[in-house]
Amino acid sequence: MTRVFVSKDMASVALGADGLARAFADAGCEVVRTGSRGLFSIEPLVEVETDGARIAYGPVGPGDVAAVLDGSHPARIGAIEAHPFFASQQRFTFARCGVTDPLNLADYAANGGWKGLEAAFSLSPQEVVDAVKASGLRGRGGAGFPTGIKWQTVLDTDADEKFIVCNADEGDSGTFADRMLMEGDPYCLIEGMAIAGHAVGATHGYIYIRSEYPFAIEAMREAIARSAGKVAPFTLEVRVGAGAYVCGEETALLDSIEGRRGQVRAKPPLPAIEGLWGKPTVINNVLSLAAVPFILAEGAQAYADVGFGRSRGTMPIQIAGNVKNGGLYEVGFGVTLGELVDEIGGGTASGRPVRAVQVGGPLGAYFPPSMFHLPFDYEAFAQAGGLIGHAGITVFDDSVDMAHMARFAMEFCAVESCGKCTPCRIGSTRGVELIDRIVAKAPRESGALEAMPQIRNTKGAARTHDEEIDLLRDLCDTMKYGSLCALGGFTPYPVLSALDHFREDFGGASALPEAAE
Known part of the structure; x- marks a missing residue:
């Protein structure tokens, strides 16, 4: 019986992978569902096992089954590892994605799974933390804080209970790595969390997944159930978020897990000292935790060398x-x-x-x-x-309007703000209004000004276009340094960069001197 591999990743399914898998099954093939290889322009992708190797074809549809099986289909790629998009990659974290059946424990073990956990169990907690420090691993969720330092703080804090929390609330537009990992290699994340638990003395962990990821939620719950004996005494459970962007911030996430409205907590105390239910808590992103098995299995230096x-x-x-x-x-x-x-x-x-x-x-x-x-x-x-x-x-x-994109950043912040701090809650709303006035006062928008409210400067005259831009920069400065968390603190990045590099879209000079250099 011919064996074929078809992705069941959510993006692949959206492109028709389920129908393709059914068509191959109807043709008498053994169909193995995998994670996605990660290049969506060739999905739906099928790999046919031929003489012990896998030959890829994509994109293909249900009507292409016969041509794929006889090797005549024009979308023949060959060995997927030789494709230009994949040949130059260094897959440490995603090595199994697209290769194995995500929920098959034997498949996971046969492809290097659990080696990191076994290595960790042979070391003391401090030795595991030292290995993570030596690797140079930094948080992959955004801040880039050294992972080993965070683990060290939790290890050094005395408590009767500690927790590992995985932040899988992947809310950024254009991001999908967390989802792909959870759907395509869920045991990798479980192994990383179990290693973290051993390293800091935690016996229970939570994976906080956004509700928009039903495939990932299902995959993680099934993987947790199947691997319970392998990671014992460490236990895991999935918590599903309701979709609030601010719950991607670690302390708002903790509030949500505790059953409260997700709002940012003032720091200190740090979650590593007083986190979930007031207990020391490691909070790491999916990609941070999923990198740990490689580090323990292959050695810290192998990771740090790259x-x-x-x-x-x-x-x-x-x-x-x-x-x-x-x-x-x-x-x-x-x-x-x-x-x-x-x-x-x-x-x-x-x-x-x-x-x-x-x-x-x-x-x-x-x-x-x-x-x-x-x-x-x-x-x-x-x-x-x-x-x-x-x-x-x-x-x-080059069809994008960057003033519109700057406005979107402010509007996004206003919609997603938890409302706890004034710079984020009020500043973002004033930012939308300010950008609207700037665009209306721009020379290209002559005639639109009459519809806008006339805001006056300290001398009593209506503010000029340049004065409005100066005020926008001042507002961004206040939000950047006065907001409680990164939602308000980072909103100035798209606004200021749009002003600096694409000033012509706001009216006035084409660019700032420093942006043109």
Whole structure:
């Protein structure tokens, strides 16, 4: 019987993978459902086992079964590992995604699963923490805080109970790595959380998943049930969020798990000292925890040897938006932004020139092609006025209106704010109004000003266009340094970067001098 592999990842299913799998089953094939390989332009993808190797075809549909099975289909890719999109990747975290049956325990073990946990159990908690420190692993959820330092704090804090919490509330636009990992290799996350539990003395963990991920929720619950004996005495459960963006912030997430409205807590105390139900808590992103099994199995140095500067290891980068090759690309830090957009992403799907790239989700900065030399690195992006965040890249062609995108950032913040702090709650609403006035006062919008309220400056005269822009910058400064969490604190990044690099869309000078250099 011919054996074929078809993804059951949510994105693949949306593109027709279920119908394709049924068609192969009807043709008498043994169908194995896997996670996605991560390049959506070739989905639905099927791999046919031939002479011990897997030959890929994609995209294909149910009507292509006969041509695929006799090898004549024109969408023949060959060995998927040789495809240009995959050949240059360094898959530490996503090595099994698209290869194995996600819920098959034997499949997981046969492909290197549980080796990290077995290695951890042979070490003391402090030795495990030291290994994570030596690897250089930093939080993959956005802040880039050293994971080992967080674990050390929880280990050193005396308490009768401690917790491991996985933040799987993947709310950033253009990001899907957490979902792909949970759907395509759920035991990897479970293994990472069990290692963390051993390292800090926690016996219970929670995986907080957004409700928009039904496939991931189902996969994780099933994987937890099947692997319970393997990770004992560590236990796990899934908690489902209601979709609030602010619950991606760690303390709001804790409130939600506790059954309360998700609101940001003031810090200190840090969650590592007083977290879930007042107990010491490790809170890490999916990608942070899923990187840990490799570190323990292969050694901290093998992980630290890859990367750039202080950014060590690999980063699963998600390429989305107006781009030809949308998908997940895992590689060591240091690849340039231009390589990611033009070479790996293939440029825009529309064929028009790239005008802007947003890195880090809806609160990330916009970068023009003149900055495509930037290496993908925490420090390099911070110095350039941006952030890596969850490593989502969204591409825009030259039809985008950047004043509109800046307004969207403020509007997004206003809608998603938990309302606890004034700079975020009020500042975002005033920001929307201010950008509307700036656009209305721009020379290209002559005649629109009459419909806008006339706000006066300290001298009693109606504020000029430039004065409104100065006020917007001042507002961004207040939000950046006065907000309780990153929702209000990061909203200025897209607004200020749009002003700095695309000033012409707001009216006035085409660009600031420092942006043109």
